[in-house]
Amino acid sequence: MASTSASHAPDAPHPHGGGAGRLILVWLALLALTATTFGVSQLPIGHLHLPAAIFIACLKVVLVVLFFMHLWHAEGSNRIVFVVSFFFVIVLLFFVLADIATRFPLSNSRIPPMPQVDQKLVPSGMPPGMPAPTGSHTGEEGHR
Amino acid sequence: MQHSAAAQQLTPEGWLPPPPLPHHYDDRVSHANAVRFGMWLFLGTEVLLFAGVFTGYFTFRAYFPEAFDQAARHLSLFLGTLNTFLLLTSSLTVALAHHNAERGKNHNAFWLLVVSVLMGGGFLVIKGIEYHEKFVEHALPGKFFNFAEITAPGGPVFYVVYFFATGLHALHVIVGMSLLTWVAVRAWRKEFSPTYYAPLENAGLYWHLVDLVWIFLYPLLYLV
Numbered sequence: 419m420a421s422t423s424a425s426h427a428p429d430a431p432h433p434h435g436g437g438a439g440r441l442i443l444v445w446l447a448l449l450a451l452t453a454t455t456f457g458v459s460q461l462p463i464g465h466l467h468l469p470a471a472i473f474i475a476c477l478k479v480v481l482v483v484l485f486f487m488h489l490w491h492a493e494g495s496n497r498i499v500f501v502v503s504f505f506f507v508i509v510l511l512f513f514v515l516a517d518i519a520t521r522f523p524l525s526n527s528r529i530p531p532m533p534q535v536d537q538k539l540v541p542s543g544m545p546p547g548m549p550a551p552t553g554s555h556t557g558e559e560g561h562r
Numbered sequence: 563m564q565h566s567a568a569a570q571q572l573t574p575e576g577w578l579p580p581p582p583l584p585h586h587y588d589d590r591v592s593h594a595n596a597v598r599f600g601m602w603l604f605l606g607t608e609v610l611l612f613a614g615v616f617t618g619y620f621t622f623r624a625y626f627p628e629a630f631d632q633a634a635r636h637l638s639l640f641l642g643t644l645n646t647f648l649l650l651t652s653s654l655t656v657a658l659a660h661h662n663a664e665r666g667k668n669h670n671a672f673w674l675l676v677v678s679v680l681m682g683g684g685f686l687v688i689k690g691i692e693y694h695e696k697f698v699e700h701a702l703p704g705k706f707f708n709f710a711e712i713t714a715p716g717g718p719v720f721y722v723v724y725f726f727a728t729g730l731h732a733l734h735v736i737v738g739m740s741l742l743t744w745v746a747v748r749a750w751r752k753e754f755s756p757t758y759y760a761p762l763e764n765a766g767l768y769w770h771l772v773d774l775v776w777i778f779l780y781p782l783l784y785l786v
Contacts, residue, residue: 438661445654452646452780456639459785471781478777486657487770493595496602503606507613514617518624534710 444485451478572752577666580758590757601764605771608734612775615727619782622723626716633712633720634783636701638692642784645688646776652681653773656742656766663754663762671754671762675746678769682739689732696721727779734772741765 455474459467484490489497573579580590587593623630659674695701700708703725707718745762748754754762 438658441654441657441661445650448650448653449647452643452650455781455785456643459781467786471786472778475778475781479774482653482770482774482777486653486773487767493599495599499599499602499606500609503609507609507616510613510617511620515620515624518621534713 441485444481448478448481451481573755575666575755577668577752577755580755594760597760598763598767601767605767608771612730612778615723615730616778616782619723619727622716622719626714626719628714629712629716630720632714633701633717633724634786636699636709636711637724637784638695639784641688641692642780645685646780648681648685648688649773649776652678652685653770655681656769659749660759660763660766663749663759664756666755668749668752668754672746672749675742675749675762679739679742679746682735682742682769685735686732689728693725696725724783727783731772731775731779734775738765738769738772741768 451474455471458470583590583593655674655678659671662670701721703722704718707721742765745765
C-alpha cells in the first residue's frame with residue numbers, strides 16, 4: 419500500500435481495505451465457518467441447533483461487513499447506520515418472538531395432521547380434498 | 563479538473579480522468595464519503611426489508627415446527643452448500659475488484675467482476691434446479707401444495723416462506739449482477755482511478771449485502 423500511495427493525486431480518497439492477502443484470509447475464514455455450521459448441524463444437540471447456526475452466521479456477517487465492506491476503516495457515520503439498522507432488526511425479532519413464545523396454544527396448532535392420501539385417487543394437480551376440475555357442485559358433495 | 567476537454571484521453575498512469583466534482587463538494591474525499599454514506603443508508607433499509615422476511619420465518623417456524631423440520635430435510639443440502647460457496651467466493655472477487663480499482667488497475671478489476679457475475683449466474687442456475695425439483699414434487703406454497711411426504715400441518719406455509727425468501731434474494735442477485743456488469747463495462751473503459759472508484763465500491767457493497775442475506779438464509783432453511 420505504501421508503494422502505491424505515492425501515485426495518488428493530492429485530493430485522492432485514501433485507499434483502504436488492507437492488502438489482497440487479508441481479503442483472501444477472510445474468505446478462507448468464511449469457508450471454514452461454513453464448514454463449521456454444516457458440521458454443527460449434524461451433531462445431536464437438539465434445540466441448540468438454531469442458536470448455534472445463528473451465532474456462526476453472525477460471525478460470518480461480522481467478517482464480511484468489517485473486511486469485504488470495509489467498515490473496519492470506514493467513517494463513524496457509516497458504522498452508525500449499520501449498527502442502528504441491526505439494532506432495529508433485533509428489536510423487531512425480540513418482541514415478535516417474545517409474543518409468540520408466551521402465548522397459549524393457538525387453535526391452528528391443533529389442526530390434526532392431514533390424512534395420508536393415496537396419490538392414485540387424487541386427480542393430477544389437485545390437492546387432496548379439493549373438487550376435481552370437471553366436478554359439478556353436487557359432485558363435490560358426493561366426494562365426501 | 564480538465565475533464566471536458568480531454569474526456570476520452572488516458573492520463574499518463576493509464577486511466578481516464580475522473581468526472582467533474584459537483585460544485586457543492588470541497589474535495590473528492592468528501593464527495594466519496596457522501597456517496598458511500600448514501601449507499602450505507604440504502605443498505606440499512608435493505609436490512610430492514612429482509613428483517614420482515616426473517617420475522618415471518620421465525621413466526622411460522624414457531625407455529626409449525628414439525629412441518630419446517632420435515633420440509634427442510636427435503637431441500638438439497640449439497641446444492642445449498644454449493645450456492646453458499648459460490649456467493650462467498652464471488653464476494654471475495656468483488657472485494658478484490660474494489661482493491662484493484664482503487665489502485666487504478668482497471669484491467670484486473672474488469673476480469674474479477676466478470677468472474678463474480680458468472681458466479682452469480684451459477685447461483686441462479688442452481689437455484690433454478692432446486693425450484694424445478696419443488697415444482698415437480700408439488701412442494702409449493704398455499705393451495706398449490708400437494709406433497710405427501712410432509713405430513714405435519716403447515717407444509718404449504720413453509721413453502722410460502724421458502725419461495726418468498728429465496729425469490730426476493732434471487733431478485734437481489736439479478737439486480738446485483740446487473741450493477742456488477744455495469745461497473746465491469748466502466749472498468750473496461752478504464753474509468754476508475756485512485757481519485758474515482760465510488761460506483762464500483764457501491765455496486766460491491768450491494769453485492770456483499772446479497773451475500774449477507776444468504777449467510778442467514780442458508781443455515782435457517784437448509785440446516786436447522
